[in-house]
Amino acid sequence: MDTNEHVIEVTDLRRVYGGGFEAVRGISFHVDRGEIFALLGTNGAGKTSTVELLEGLARPDGGRIRVLGHDPYAERAAVRPRTGVMLQEGGFPSELTVAETARMWAGCVSRARPIGEALALVGLAARADVRVKQLSGGERRRLDLALAVLGEPEVLFLDEPTTGLDAEGRRDTWDLVRALRDAGTTVLLTTHYLEEAENLADRLAILHKGRIAAAGTPAEVTGAQPSRITFELPEGYFVGDLPPLGELGVCGHEVDGRVVRLRTRELQRAATGLLVWAERAQVALRRLDVRSASLEEAFLGIAREASRNDETEEVAA
Amino acid sequence: MSGASVKDPATPAVGRAVTTPASRMAALARAELTLLGRSRSTIIAAVFLPLVLPVSLASVVEDMDVQDVGLSVGLVLLPAAIGFSLLFGVYSALAAIYTARREELVLKRLRTGELRDPEILGGAALPVVATGLVQSLVLVAGCTVLLDVPAPKAPHLAVLGVLLGLVMCAALAAVTAAVTRTVESAQVTTMPMVLVSMTGSGVTVPLELLPDRLASVCELLPLSPVITLIRGGWTGGLSAYEALGALATALAWTLLAVFAVRRWFRWEPRR
Numbered sequence: 001m002d003t004n005e006h007v008i009e010v011t012d013l014r015r016v017y018g019g020g021f022e023a024v025r026g027i028s029f030h031v032d033r034g035e036i037f038a039l040l041g042t043n044g045a046g047k048t049s050t051v052e053l054l055e056g057l058a059r060p061d062g063g064r065i066r067v068l069g070h071d072p073y074a075e076r077a078a079v080r081p082r083t084g085v086m087l088q089e090g091g092f093p094s095e096l097t098v099a100e101t102a103r104m105w106a107g108c109v110s111r112a113r114p115i116g117e118a119l120a121l122v123g124l125a126a127r128a129d130v131r132v133k134q135l136s137g138g139e140r141r142r143l144d145l146a147l148a149v150l151g152e153p154e155v156l157f158l159d160e161p162t163t164g165l166d167a168e169g170r171r172d173t174w175d176l177v178r179a180l181r182d183a184g185t186t187v188l189l190t191t192h193y194l195e196e197a198e199n200l201a202d203r204l205a206i207l208h209k210g211r212i213a214a215a216g217t218p219a220e221v222t223g224a225q226p227s228r229i230t231f232e233l234p235e236g237y238f239v240g241d242l243p244p245l246g247e248l249g250v251c252g253h254e255v256d257g258r259v260v261r262l263r264t265r266e267l268q269r270a271a272t273g274l275l276v277w278a279e280r281a282q283v284a285l286r287r288l289d290v291r292s293a294s295l296e297e298a299f300l301g302i303a304r305e306a307s308r309n310d311e312t313e314e315v316a317a
Numbered sequence: 318m319s320g321a322s323v324k325d326p327a328t329p330a331v332g333r334a335v336t337t338p339a340s341r342m343a344a345l346a347r348a349e350l351t352l353l354g355r356s357r358s359t360i361i362a363a364v365f366l367p368l369v370l371p372v373s374l375a376s377v378v379e380d381m382d383v384q385d386v387g388l389s390v391g392l393v394l395l396p397a398a399i400g401f402s403l404l405f406g407v408y409s410a411l412a413a414i415y416t417a418r419r420e421e422l423v424l425k426r427l428r429t430g431e432l433r434d435p436e437i438l439g440g441a442a443l444p445v446v447a448t449g450l451v452q453s454l455v456l457v458a459g460c461t462v463l464l465d466v467p468a469p470k471a472p473h474l475a476v477l478g479v480l481l482g483l484v485m486c487a488a489l490a491a492v493t494a495a496v497t498r499t500v501e502s503a504q505v506t507t508m509p510m511v512l513v514s515m516t517g518s519g520v521t522v523p524l525e526l527l528p529d530r531l532a533s534v535c536e537l538l539p540l541s542p543v544i545t546l547i548r549g550g551w552t553g554g555l556s557a558y559e560a561l562g563a564l565a566t567a568l569a570w571t572l573l574a575v576f577a578v579r580r581w582f583r584w585e586p587r588r
Contacts, residue, residue: 055429080431081335091426093418095355096348107344108430111333 006030007068007155007186008037008054014062015049023049025210026063031203036177036187038197041207042303047190048088050207051159054188055085067155081110084153086144088160088190094133098124098143101132102150109151121176122146137164145173149180156180158189162196174200198295206299208306218295225293225301226251227267229274233258234283248273259287267292341432345440349414353444363410363445367452370405371398374521375464383523388552391464393523396547398456399479400520400540404511407449408486408493411442413503415494424584438578442487449486453479466551474560475550481567482543488574489539495581514540519548542567 008031015024024046031037039047053060056072056079065071070078092101102115112118119125122142127135135143141164148156158177162170177200181187191197197204198218205215214221233239239255249266264270271290278285293301334340353359371394378393418424418441427437460466469475489510497506515521518540524532535541542563549555555563 057425057428076433077431085426085429087422087426087429089422091422093348093352093421093423095352100348100351104344104348105430107347108336108341108427108432110335110431113333 005033005069006066007033007035008188009066010050010054010063011065012063013050013053013060013065015046015053015058016061023210024053024060027205027207027210027212028063029205029212029215031186031188033186034181034184035202036181036189036200038201038204039188039190039207040192040194040197040204040299041190042192044209045207046210047192047207048159049210051157051188051190055083055157056080081151082153083155083157084148084151086141086148086156086158086161088163090132090140090144092132092140092143095131097129097131098135099128101143102128102146105147106150111152112150113152115150118146118150119143121149123172138166138169141165142169142173145176149176154184154186156185156187158187160190160192162191162193170196194295194299206302208303211306213302213306214298222293222295222298225298226263226265227270227292228289228297229262229264229267229271230287230289231260231274231285232287233260234278234281234285237281237283243273243277336431338433338436342436342440342443345427345432345437346443349441350444353448359410359413363406363448364452367398367402367404367406368455370401371456371460377521381522381526383526388523388525388548389464389466391460391466392548392551394464395456395460395466395551396544397520398460399453399482399547400514400518400544402449402452402456403482403486403540403543404514404520406452407445407483408490408510409503409507411445411487411490412493412497412507413500414441414445415491416497416503417500419494419583420499420586422586428584434582434584438487438491438582442490446483446487449483450479469551470553471550471555471560473550474546474555477564478543478546478550478567481546481564481571482540485539485543485567485571485574488571488578491578491582492574495578495583498587510539513538517541519544523548536562537566539567539570542570 010030011028012026013024013028014022014026016022027050029037039050041047052058054065054067054072056067056076059073067079068082072079072083096104098119099115102119106112106115116125116128119128122145124139124142124146127139132140132143141161145158145161148158161177162173165173174196177187177189189200201218203215203217204221206213206221214224239253239260245253245262248264249269250262250264252263254261262270262274267290274285374397375390375394378390378397381393383390383393415438424437428434432440493503493506493510497503517535518538519535520540524535524541524545527535536545545555545563546560546567549560549563
């Protein structure tokens with residue numbers, strides 16, 4: 001087995017719904033074997049629309065998908081036994097018990113693990129005889145995960161796997177997903193929790209209105225965004241009294257009352273310049289806050305930028 | 318999440334079974350059978366109603382002039398009872414089941430796995446179709462004993478009629494589910510087929526008692542050839558031409574329904 005192959009390859013993918021709504025507008029990415037790849041985006045960004053195409057549930061309206069070297073829609077027989085899917089929402093008959101549901105699914109999955117083992121993986125072994133309708137939302141998500149990993153798939157699609165889980169359940173799911181990755185499983189997940197993507201993903205893509213707005217490792221995506229310095233101007237001082245901002249490596253600033261916000265791509269140089277100035281002027285910088293960009297800021301920044309571009313486009317049109 | 322390991326499963330994957338269409342449908346059918354046993358309303362509608370209805374109909378049929386067209390009360394009631402079983406036990410029940418599974422997103426989930434579309438619809442249909450078959454056998458036994466129905470003269474036609482009826486009703490149930498939004502509305506969307514079949518397909522009133530021109534139109538309704546074949550199976554009064562005509566009509570409806578399902582069946586709820 002080639003370890004460096006692209007397990008998932010997506011080229012210029014498009015999906016248009018009946019009413020003419022373009023949910024996915026030409027996206028390309030690839031996922032390597034044994035990698036956790038996160039599709040990140042706000043609601044309506046096109047995450048689920050994309051994953052459904054990768055799962056082979058629908059035929060793309062444009063572009064090309066290869067999962068394990070095959071078209072997941074046209075060559076489903078070659079792909080399905082090797083993939084596991086966790087949909088965004090349940091899909092279990094409410095009157096079956098957990099064990100009956102797992103048994104049904106095990107009968108439809110080649111080389112299924114024993115169901116007791118799969119339920120134990122997600123911590124549901126003790127709930128085996130409970131009807132699905134009596135499960136909590138989090139327990140249903142875990143049952144869904146148990147079914148997705150039942151056939152020990154090579155590729156795992158997880159659509160918002162931790163939505164509705166409490167903090168502990170979320171950690172448990174992350175641990176399991178990491179363990180699966182370490183055992184060689186390729187994982188593609190969607191999430192709107194930035195923390196989840198930052199913690200779990202080896203690489204990620206941020207979707208915005210059906211397009212990829214940014215992609216890379218969490219560090220790369222974050223690193224492309226400016227860092228931030230915030231402080232309160234000392235009494236009797238104005239922005240003009242600061243050293244020339246350009247010389248500090250500041251690429252943008254805002255003043256809000258007495259609070260100054262600086263954006264910079266050279267955090268150390270800007271912070272040093274500012275602190276040296278304050279030291280020499282013998283003033284205190286109250287509410288000083290110096291921070292690198294987090295994925296959240298990157299995400300919000302990208303969303304802002306993308307909507308600005310949309311507006312420009314609309315004006316131009 | 319402890320107690321089981323991701324890396325070292327208790328049983329190695331190599332030794333485990335690969336699924337086949339039959340094994341997958343069996344797994345699905347088993348789950349559906351469990352669900353059928355837990356749904357009181359489905360059991361009443363699908364199992365008891367078809368067995369009770371013909372009894373209540375007996376007095377009505379006794380007032381008809383069925384002897385004039387060479388039929389006995391038993392020979393009217395038996396096909397009627399099987400017709401009820403097909404309409405309520407198979408068609409209506411299955412339309413509601415398909416709709417319920419779609420609304421619960423079960424169909425969507427099943428489609429993410431190895432099951433193919435026909436296996437999903439077929440596996441889900443198996444329990445009610447089997448129930449319908451057993452009901453038909455019970456009705457035949459009951460009518461034979463209680464209403465002095467003689468042994469069928471052309472049993473192969475009756476068997477063909479019942480089997481085609483089962484397949485056709487299952488396919489029509491899927492078509493109906495395609496235009497049904499909720500389980501509750503399935504009671505309404507199944508009405509046309511049920512009413513048309515009861516009045517026009519010889520279920521309650523034998524076609525022989527209708528005016529010729531009306532009868533020849535009614536012969537083309539979906540359930541008519543099924544009833545004709547079953548009754549003809551007992552009386553032995555169908556010519557080869559009539560029998561083939563009924564078979565062709567039943568097959569045509571079944572194929573039409575299958576085509577409609579492939580073209581228009583909805584796998585996900587409308588949002």
